[in-house]
Amino acid sequence: MQKKSKKGLILALTLGMAITAVPSITAFAASVNENYDSYALPARQGNNYTGTHQKVTDEQYIVNKVTDITHADTAVFWATDGVKTVISNEYEQKLGNQSTIQFRKQIKSKADVIMGMRNADYQIYQNGFVSGWVNFK
Incomplete structure (x- = not known):
């Protein structure tokens, strides 16, 4: 027994x-960062987006850092909700820059968030590419 x-x-x-x-x-x-690698910054300032990420905190921002950029001097980033409605201002970033992208409306934990991006410069034919990490909080 x-x-x-x-x-x-x-x-x-x-x-x-x-x-x-x-x-x-x-x-x-x-607090884990999501890496993104060689996301296209489409010609003629077309938009591109990361995948959808579920927030794990109630913090009202995401943090983005550019670790590589090709065929562009500057990329523009912003946050959207899960249906790509813009929820932040735009933030211009160069190689090595880090930005805290503040939300303009309340986003709760477990809500979907996406990061949008485009080339700050108007390129007629050539895509730019950007790599980095983003913490979706």
């Missing part, structure tokens, strides 16, 4: 530790 009690205690402790670890994993995920 004592062997069953020890096994039960060990199982309960293990399960308890696993359940306690889950909230800390979620909190860590809130």
Whole structure:
């Protein structure tokens, strides 16, 4: 009978530790950056968008950093909701710049957010490309 009690205690402790670890994993995920690589900045200042990301916090901004840019000097970034309705001002960024893109309306945790982008310069035929990371918070 004592062997069953020890096994039960060990199982309960293990399960308890696993359940306690889950909230800390979620909190860590809130600060993880999403990398994007070679997103096109279409010719004639056409728009491009990241995929949809679900917010994990109630913070009213996302953070974006440009780590590479080709065929463009500057890219323009903004935030949208899940149906691409603009929810922020536009932010111009050059290579190495980081911006905190503030929302103009309340966006709650678990709501979908997308980051839009375009070339700041009007190119008739050539696409630009941008890489970086964005924290959707």
